[in-house]
Amino acid sequence: MARFVFFGGKGGVGKTTVSSAYALECVDAGLETLLVSTDPAHSTSDVFDQQFDDEPRPVEGYDGLSLMEIDPEQEVQDHLMDLKRQLGSQLSPAMVNEVDVQLEMAHQTPGAYEAALFDRFVEVMRDADPYDRVVFDTSPTGSTLRLLSLPDLLERWIERLMHKRERSIDLFEKAAIGDMEPRRMMEGDPILARLQERKERFEFAGEVLRDDASFYLVLNPDELSIRETERSVETLAEADLPVAGLVVNRLTPEPDPDEEGRGARFLRQRVQTERERLERIDADFDVPVVATIETRVEEVRGTILDEVAAELEVDVAPADGVAESRS
């Protein structure tokens, strides 16, 4: 079983519930576990009824479980502020204004959220030493999982930038004849150093994700969520990050056989369609369904979470083993 476990899926399918339950399972198995939530709405705080922030903090009442909540918006702001401070310390105020516009713009591009999250993920993976298992509850920001498939692409991109920079510096050095100081020097070029640092970070992320991470997708038994899951499975497979299993959440409970009211008929019909969809999921996906979870009347929190955890049959043991599917 990999050290880093990611739960992804469409918004509202119950990723937080499933990943919290999984984290509890890991704790029960005696693993020191860190649960990382990236939902700005902070639903893990509600699940455990405690407040958390972006530093890992032990969860009261659960020994061996820590939790942190990452707010992508805050990350982007911090990054921006950091850069502004650096700018301010190096430049005259008049100059700062010019570049400021560009900085602000870069932090409002559609990818900024994901980039910030990705950065933070890598940081968490780097500092993961005290934990046996790190569970990521990825945000429904849609492309978080997609972003995880990107280190390769980003690495190549950075490489190209470095190559361009190297060539121009090389020419500048050649252009400096005699005793003239070249306008740029290869040695100690801060740009190249920065890019190199980035490149190493992407390499690290790519390696860890390929060798030491597994991905689970959470879905509901409805058309939209099945289709979205199909797409996610494909994207991840393309990036050499195979999905380890599917968790089907929010299944309708079956009424007792002697019940004949309108509600019972409705439920029976729903159960019927869901069963068909489950069969379809089994047939269409190469990925095994590792758990099915029935819908609850109340929000999942506290003791109900333990029940859900018991229903979740994702393998938690550090040793390798294929999880059994429930049907």
Place this chain on the structure above:
Amino acid sequence: MTLADRIATFRDVVEEWLRGLYHGMITHPAYEKIEKEAEDLEDAFMLACFPDAFGIPSPVSYYTAELLPYLSEEFEAWERRMWDRDSLVERKGQQYHF
């Protein structure tokens, strides 16, 4: 002033002229050409780093923004150059000093 001295001074002048001529006609244009090419490459680098300055979104602009503190002086000049750049022929033609 002896004849030998006058010849020596004359030779000095000729030598200086020749060196100047050589530098002006051969070395300097070559050096200039290389530097221009380096500048062009640097512009390409800047464009690859900050395409969103011209409305083209880039997946790495969040990361390349980190370079701005080091590039700010070049950035401003680059942006101005890009906005009113002459045609490529003009730019490349500058080096021939017609």
